[in-house]
Amino acid sequence: MWFISFVNSSIGRKAIMAVTGLCLISFLAIHAFGNAAIYMGSKYFQIYADTLHGFPVLVLLFGLGLLVILTAHVGFGVLLFFEKRKTQSRYRVATRVVENTFASRTMPYTGLFILLFLIIHVFGFNIAVPADVPISAVVKDYLSGFFYSLFYIVAFVALAIHLNHGFWSMLQTFGVNHPRYNCLIATLTIVVPVAFLVIFGGIPIYFMTGAGASF
């Protein structure tokens, strides 16, 4: 079938990485928008959380969809990683003309670290949340802890590095490469990861530093 051969092709696999990557970035944008309510106080954050979970069926469907997309992204990523290993170090002298960026070199590692973070994050804020405690209290409780917060910040830095190569790479895979927009794309590949880093990374810092003491 055409779709199977598409998925098996070299460009098809990269296209799957790009499409699922775009879906995950879109999800992150919505997630960042919602979580920004934390900066307005626990009341607003609780309203946001309650409203969101007022649609349990939608949340479930959305969550399952995300799981499928994430599994595809990780699965194909691991597949490509192992394929790459087969062609490594085939010369006596290994020289790079273009020094590959730290981000592109570490894509599989930042990716797997983000996956580890996701498992801990979903477990902490979704599965293991006691029914009678409001989510705003759980957030404050967890993120006031130094090591828990530090882990979150490190994960957000990994996310920013991952997106630094991922965003540009995604557009190139889609075939978005045009002299008129290349400058804009080069800017966005820095701005987008930094924006996520500031919004998400600010949350643990907000609680760690005591700025969110009255949350």
Add this chain to the structure above:
Amino acid sequence: MSTIDLKLLIWRQKNSDSLGDFETHVLKDISTDMSFLEMLDVLNEKLTKDGMEPVAFDHDCREGICGMCGAVVNGVAHGPEKETTLCQLHMRKFASGDTLVIEPFRSRAFPIKKDLMVDRSSLDRIIQAGGYVSVNTGGAIDGNTTPVSTETAELAMDAAACIGCGACVASCPNGAAMLFTGAKISQLSLLPQGHAERKQRATAMVAQMDKEGFGYCSNERECEAVCPKGISISSIARMNREYLKGVFFGR
């Protein structure tokens, strides 16, 4: 005339089935006006005189336009000079006392025939899969019957500059032939003459590329940097567009 002394670590392999290894040779008084291939000629003369087997390497025009020559010199395909084939690389780019490690273009899809000679017919088979246009037989078409803007013609010409040497494959961390295939697809899809087969072309050529054992693209731009003809990775982006269009909207 200035001369330099060099130490060569050169790959020797009897045939595709045997295991190869590096051989060390010292060359004295190499003129800096020589090209890299002329330096290898000097080495081969010396080897022949000494009753040894000369080093086999591919070459043809020796003016950088045929795409026949090529080796990896100190880890860089076609050597250290930018946008230059191995035959156009001159010994003045090296210093006396340098050690040069000379290896063939390595890829799963390029079996080594002998020493520095590799079989690049996998690239020809990619072209056969879709790198052609259909033209009606009969009288030759008048010039300028099909209008093509200068800009489009120039863009197509930039892609058509690809000489198919395989340096992109040799230097790609994934052993991919994306730049080569991208350039060949670009050259035809940019021009109106190439539009008839457009939807099948990218799908067929990419399928053949995968079948030959070339890798995928992880957007590291190494191919663009070593390409002796300066083909841009925008060709790869164009191939991706052509491929996605072909897969999703082709018939």
